[in-house]
Amino acid sequence: MEVVFALAIGVMAGSGIYLLLRPRTFQVIMGLSLLSYAVNLFIFGMGRLRTGAAPVIDAARGTDPALYADPVPQALVLTAIVIGFAVTALLLVVLLAARGLSGTDHVDSREPERE
Amino acid sequence: MIQHLPILPILLPLLTGALLLFSGEARHGWRALFALCATLAQLAVALALLAGTDGWIATPWRDGVVVYALGNWAAPFGIALVVDRLAALMLTLTAILGLAALVYALARWERAGSHFLPLFQFLLMGLNGAFLTGDLFNLFVFFEVLLAASYGLALHGSGAPRVKAGLHYIVVNLVASLVFLVAAALIYGVTGTLNMAELALIVPRLDADARALFEIGALLLGIVFLVKAGAWPLNFWLPAAYAAAAPPVGAVFAILTKVGVYALLRFSILFGQDVAPAPFKGNWLFYCGLATIAVGTLGVLAAQKLDRLAGFMVVVSSGTLLAAFGFTGTTLTAPALYYLTSSVLGGGAFFMLIEMAERNRAAAADLLAISFEAFGLQERHESEHSDEMAGVAIPAAMAFLGLAFFSCAAVLSGLPPLSGFVAKFALLKAAIAAPPAAPALQAGLLFAALLLSGLAGLIALSRLGIRVFWDSERPTPRLQWLEAGPVAGLLLLCFALAFGTGPAMTYFEAAARALHDPATYIGVVLPGARP
Known part of the structure; x- marks a missing residue:
């Protein structure tokens, strides 16, 4: 499981960074989204990967912390998802505004001159 | 009641912003009055915290550090807000600058787009929260709050240059x-913890493997703070975004870079010099600051417009702070805090001033000014004015603008008699008097950097200032009291800071002493924990 998890994070972060460095605004926003998925998975992984363990204490199972998953990274990931979602939506609006004002989807708001 | 004081700088702007969001844009006067009152209340709270941490008013807080446990959950489990002298100082600066920018914006800029007032309150909330929090993840959350608000504000007024610069800023x-x-x-x-005080306790006990991972985490954290602080080479987005932003927004942005500097300072000291992870100790911060000063200085000299010049001035002041905090030893911290205060006030005033001065001017005038000088050309109209023109009275607005510009130039480039000079003088004096642990090379480099950046700032400001103010063909701008007032207020504070250097420096020294004694901070946040 760890290998698959690590590969997933690596592939997503790699593709995200590649797209982030591309000249079109749509590629940039896709790159940012992929990168934020990778980061969210990473935060989740920092609580150690476990199967079949709930993060909330259950009266029937007892209070031994070893029986439960770490709840803090899961709470952090929720916060990060919400914030990332909101800011990505905001960025989309800015992209559309830039496209409308400049007539191009290049990140510098003008097309590079062709040789 | 007084124990709830530390949460108010976050709650007040949050509630104000939310209420403003739901009140229609129609009732303009009431909204403005409401926002103004809320910001004044924030200033009062910040001043009360300032007085409380320094012991001017009787409080149950000991050692100038106060912890507010949200929901009454004790520190490592709950979220803690921590106020010490440095945090109270930053809160006060935020409130003063916020008040000035708000008053200025009410005159006209607020109506250049929608939702200026709520966004402005959320920006203040994010700033206050970032200064108050004692928890790493909440630092992230408040960074996001202030950034999200600043994205909206940077685009306030719209227009192609703003959207272009804003896009880069956001990404x-x-x-x-x-x-x-x-x-x-x-x-x-x-x-296993995010509490900053508990981190400082746990880090020295980590074994080698965990330590290596922690250092990587700290390295990434350092990079983030340097991006926020606008340190070279992570600051190419900064001048364009600051120059393109609406003037009152640019004025508040003058304190945005200081958040990064504040976070760096907080973390590097909390870990203590011997156990600090690599990114927070050593000389590299000093050299990074020097490089930032150098790039900022070149930018200041090359800037062809006043707003870009102001952006690069922010870079220079950021670099100066980084170099001062990175200097070997701790003697430079108090003068650096003085410099921070002075440069935030002066920089904020400058952003608002240049817009007033630039009003009614032809767009290409600055560009022409530089090329005229570069190519030794004379403008035509200079000889046309004969002697009978000698007695023209200077309109009051021009006199005010000229005086304010001169004061700003003095503060930003470090000339007497204003606070900028005192700040640089104190920095240089402390650099000379630094203990022998600091190599002479460092002191020399800091000397050269500070003096040269001041000289470059002076050259650039006087060059553009001559073109802006001694241009006899331009119409006199019409000023409103609402616009001139905040600039005058900020500059008067610079005056007050210069004349009250004694008491101010005593406070900064107390703040620096408390800062360099992390045991007190840790002891108050986590009572019962033994380092």
């Missing part, structure tokens, strides 16, 4: 936020 800061998340997660994964 760079989004990537920085993602790096921040990785760093916070990594640090939590290694240490």
Whole structure:
């Protein structure tokens, strides 16, 4: 499981960074989204990967912390998802505004001159 | 009641912003009055905290550090807000600058787009929260709050240059936020805590493997703070974004870079010099600051417009702070705090001033001014004015603008008699008097950097100032009291800071002493914990 998890994070972060460095605004926003998925998975992984363990204490199972998953990274990931979602939506609006004002989807708001 | 004081700088702007959001745009006067009252209340709270931490008013807080446990959950489990002298100082600066920018914006800029007032309150909330929090993840959350508000404000008024600069600003800061998340997660994964005081306790006990991972997390964290602080080579987005922003927004942005500097300072000291992870100790911060000063200075000299010049001035002041905090030893901290205060006040005034001065001017005038000088050309009209023109009275607005510009130039480039000079003088004096641990090379470099950046600022400001104010063909701008007042107020504060250097320096020295004694901070946040 760890290998698959690590590969997933690596592939997503790699593709995200590649797209982030591309000249079109749509590629940039896709790159940012992929990168934020990778980061969210990473935060989740920092609580150690476990199967079949709930993060909330259950009266029937007892209070031994070893029986439960770490709840803090899961709470952090929720916060990060919400914030990332909101800011990505905001960025989309800015992209559309830039496209409308400049007539191009290049990140510098003008097309590079062709040789 | 007084024990709830530390939460108010976050609650007040949050509630004000939310209420403003739901009140229609129609009732303009009431909204403005409401926002103004709320910001005044924030200033009062910040001043009360300032007085409380320094012991001017009787409080139950000991050692000038106060912890507010949200929901009454004790520190390592709950979220803690921590106020010490430095945090109270930053809160006060935020409130003063926020008040000045708000009053200025009410005159006309507020109506250049929608939702200026709520966004402005949320920006203040994010700033206050970032200064108050004692928790790594909440630092991230408040960074996001202030950035989200600043994205909206940077685009306030719209227009192609703003959207273009804003796009770069948003993308760079989004990537920085993602790096921040990785760093916070990594640090939590290694240490099992996000509380800054508890981190300082746990880090020295880490074994080698965990230590290596922690250092990587700290490295990423350092990169994020340097992006926010506008340190070279992570600051290429900064001048364009600051120059393109609406003037009152630019004025508040003058304190945005200081958040990064504040976070760096807080972390580097909390860990203590001997156990600090590599990114927070050593000389590299000093050299990074020097490089930032150098780039900022070149930018100041090359800037062809006043707003870009102001952006590069922010870079220079950021670099000066980084160099001062990175200097070997701790003697430079108090003068650096003085410099921070002075440059925030002066920089904020400058952003608002240049817009008033630039009003009614032809767009290309500055560009022409530089090329005229570069090619030794004379403007035509200079000889046309004969002697009978000698007695023209200077309109009051021009006299005010000229005086304010001169004062700003003096503060920003460090000329007597204003606070900028006192700040640089104190920095240089402390650099000479630094203990022998600091190599003479460092003191020499700091000397050269500070003096040269001041000289460059002076050259650039006087060059553009001559063109702006001695241009006899331009019409006199019409000023409103609402616009001239905040600039005058900020500059008067610079005067007051210069004349009250004694008491101010005593406070900064107390703040620096408290800062360099992390045991008190840790002891108050985590009572019963033994380092």
